Structures are given as C-alpha cells and as structure tokens.
Amino acid sequence: MPAHRDQSEDRAGPPSGAGPAGGAPPPSAAAHIWEIRLPAVLETLGLVRTGLRRRLAQLDWPDDAALDVLLAVNEAVSNAVEHAFPPGAPDGTVEVAARVEPVGGRRRLRVRIRDTGRWLPRPGPEEDVNRRRGLPMMSVLMAEVLIHRGGPSPLDGTVVTLLSPPVPGP
Amino acid sequence: MRGRLCAVTGDQAPAAEQLLRVDLRRAGSAMVVTVAGEVDMFTAPRLEAAVGRSLADATVNVTVVDLTRVAFLDDAGLSALVTAHRAAERQDEPLRIVVDHNRPVVRPLQITGLERVLALYYDVAEALREPHSSGG
Numbered sequence: 001m002p003a004h005r006d007q008s009e010d011r012a013g014p015p016s017g018a019g020p021a022g023g024a025p026p027p028s029a030a031a032h033i034w035e036i037r038l039p040a041v042l043e044t045l046g047l048v049r050t051g052l053r054r055r056l057a058q059l060d061w062p063d064d065a066a067l068d069v070l071l072a073v074n075e076a077v078s079n080a081v082e083h084a085f086p087p088g089a090p091d092g093t094v095e096v097a098a099r100v101e102p103v104g105g106r107r108r109l110r111v112r113i114r115d116t117g118r119w120l121p122r123p124g125p126e127e128d129v130n131r132r133r134g135l136p137m138m139s140v141l142m143a144e145v146l147i148h149r150g151g152p153s154p155l156d157g158t159v160v161t162l163l164s165p166p167v168p169g170p
Numbered sequence: 171m172r173g174r175l176c177a178v179t180g181d182q183a184p185a186a187e188q189l190l191r192v193d194l195r196r197a198g199s200a201m202v203v204t205v206a207g208e209v210d211m212f213t214a215p216r217l218e219a220a221v222g223r224s225l226a227d228a229t230v231n232v233t234v235v236d237l238t239r240v241a242f243l244d245d246a247g248l249s250a251l252v253t254a255h256r257a258a259e260r261q262d263e264p265l266r267i268v269v270d271h272n273r274p275v276v277r278p279l280q281i282t283g284l285e286r287v288l289a290l291y292y293d294v295a296e297a298l299r300e301p302h303s304s305g306g
Contacts, residue, residue: 042212043183049208049242067277074244078211133245133282140281 032099033059040081040092040115048077048096059100061109065167072141073111075134076160080115092116106166108143113160138162186213192220200232200298206239209247218250221265225257233258234297236268237275248278255288264289266297 034055038044049070056066073096080094098111138145144163190213193204201224209217217235224233235251237243251267258265268291269275279285291297 042210045210045212045244046189046208047183049210064273064277067274070242071244071278074210074242078244078246082211133248137245137278137281 032097034098035096037093037095040094042081044081044094045074045077048094049074052096052098055098056109060170062167065164068141069109069111069162069164072138072145072162072164073113075138076111076113076162079134079160080113080158103166105169107169108166109162109164111162111164113162114157116157186216189213190216192216194220194224196230197234197298199230200234201227201230202234202236202294202298204236204239208242209240209250210242210244211246214244214246214250217247218253221250221254222257225254225261225263225265230263232264232266232298232302234266234268234291234294236294238268238270238272238293240272240275243275243278245278248282248284251288252284264300264302266291266300268292268294268297 034052036048036051038047052073053066053070056069061069077094077096093116095114096111097114098109100107101110135145138160142162143165144161146159146161146163148159148161150157150159188207190205190207190209192206195202195204203220203224205217205220207213221233221235224230233254235254240247255265266289269279270292276285279288279290291300
C-alpha cells in the first residue's frame with residue numbers, strides 16, 4: 001500500500017493567517033483551529049473524534065453542541081470511508097478542517113470534510129434500507145450541510161461542509 | 171476491504187476490542203449484554219455479534235442491552251440495534267435497550283426517531299423486571 005507520509009496533522013497552534021506582526025489581534029475566529037488528514041479506513045473514525053473532541057473542549061464548546069458536531073462529522077467521515085473509493089482504486093485519504101466563525105456575537109463551527117474519491121451510489125434499497133441515516137442525521141444536527149461531488153475523475157474528491165448552529169461565545 | 175492503517179498511524183489507532191468492550195452475563199433466563207466505549211462503523215460489528223449470540227441462544231428468553239456506558243453511537247450502531255430489534259421481534263423475544271439519560275446514546279436515537287421504535291429502559295433492573303408479554 002502506498003505510504004501516507006503526512007498522515008496526521010493535528011495543528012492546534014496559532015493561526016497561519018494572522019495579520020502583520022504588531023498589528024491588530026489575529027483574526028483567530030476565522031482561522032483553522034483544527035486539521036487532520038488520515039487514510040480513508042475504518043480506524044480513522046475514532047481518531048477524528050478523539051482529536052475534534054479534545055479541540056472542542058479546549059474551545060469551551062458546550063457539551064451538547066459538541067456532541068452534535070461529533071455526530072455530524074463522524075457521519076461525513078463514515079461516508080467518505082465507506083463510499084468514496086471504487087474497488088481497486090488506490091487507498092485514499094480523508095481531510096477534516098474546522099474553523100470557528102463569529103456570527104452576531106456568537107460563534108459557529110465550519111467543518112470541511114474532504115476525501116480524494118467520489119461517493120459511490122449507495123446499494124439498492126433492498127439491501128441497505130437500514131443504513132440511510134447518515135445524511136438525514138447531518139441535516140438535523142447542523143444548521144447547514146453542503147455536499148460538493150467532484151468531477152468524473154475518481155481523484156476529484158467529494159467535499160462536505162458542515163455549519164454548526166451558533167453557540168455562545170467563549 | 172481496504173488495508174488497515176499502516177505503521178505510522180497504526181501506533182495511534184486502537185483495535186476495535188479496546189474501543190468497544192462487550193460483556194455477556196446470564197441473569198436467570200435473561201442475557202445482559204453490557205456495552206462500553208464507542209460504537210461506530212469500525213466497532214459496531216462487535217455489538218451486533220454479541221447481541222446476535224444472545225438471540226441465537228435458545229435458553230435465553232429476554233436480551234437486555236445495556237448502553238449506559240456507551241460514549242458515542244453512530245448510524246452504524248443504530249443499524250446494529252435495529253437489526254437486532256427486528257431479529258428479536260421475529261422470534262417473539264423482547265430486546266430491551268437500557269439507555270438511562272446517557273446523552274451520547276439518547277441524542278442519536280431521538281433525532282432518528284428510533285426512540286419510538288426500540289424498547290428503551292432506564293436501568294437494567296427495570297428491563298429485567300418487566301414480564302415478557304407475548305407480542306412485545
């Protein structure tokens with residue numbers, strides 16, 4: 001299997017997009033607060049949850065809202081792991097990037113889940129009627145769910161963007 | 171199935187057995203399946219197998235699944251519960267799921283409407299106490 005050299009980037013450091021030195025405080029609210037890239041395999045689900053859970057705790061994200069974010073992100077990553085890659089395709093990766101955005105004195109989380117493959121059609125209803133809750137769950141849990149499917153090449157990728165409901169500021 | 175995590179992250183990724191612990195315990199004619207940890211697409215087969223083992227045991231009349239120590243439950247876990255619930259219904263044997271107020275379990279059950287489908291209980295004693303009335 002191909003090497004995944006850059007498998008885990010858990011960047012919790014200062015925002016890279018900070019303004020010039022000595023200027024106004026960095027626009028931390030719009031900076032990436034957490035990123036990770038992992039192989040699109042089942043074990044990745046728990047690693048993504050562990051990292052994001054820890055980061056949300058550091059941000060004092062309310063427990064109930066944090067659980068909703070974890071549930072929604074987990075379903076998006078599950079879809080990527082389960083459906084992104086056609087049989088025989090090289091192993092792919094899943095990237096998760098989260099940032100905090102201010103909304104009228106409150107804050108919300110924008111999470112982008114990107115894979116390097118394309119979601120395949122789900123199996124027919126006879127065989128899979130019991131496994132179709134992922135997308136509806138994301139829609140209920142989040143304020144907005146955007147799904148951008150890539151072009152014809154399997155490497156074009158699928159990008160899911162989740163916008164959380166706003167929560168009180170820190 | 172694609173390859174598992176290779177060396178670099180293999181060190182970080184716990185095995186399914188560490189992420190989800192499942193115990194089966196007899197209580198008279200009932201079986202109590204205690205589940206602790208995180209249920210996701212990776213670990214849900216362990217839950218499904220354990221409950222399936224109880225349902226397949228002809229000497230077991232009631233299967234109780236204790237989820238009060240589950241810290242995460244996703245769509246794959248919900249599907250495992252629904253599959254088990256249907257199998258139990260087919261053999262007219264109750265499947266009782268103990269959730270108490272454990273939010274990581276209650277929340278996904280609520281938003282999917284499955285709280286109205288599955289038989290939910292507050293504690294194991296309550297689930298064991300209820301008589302088995304035919305037809306559930």
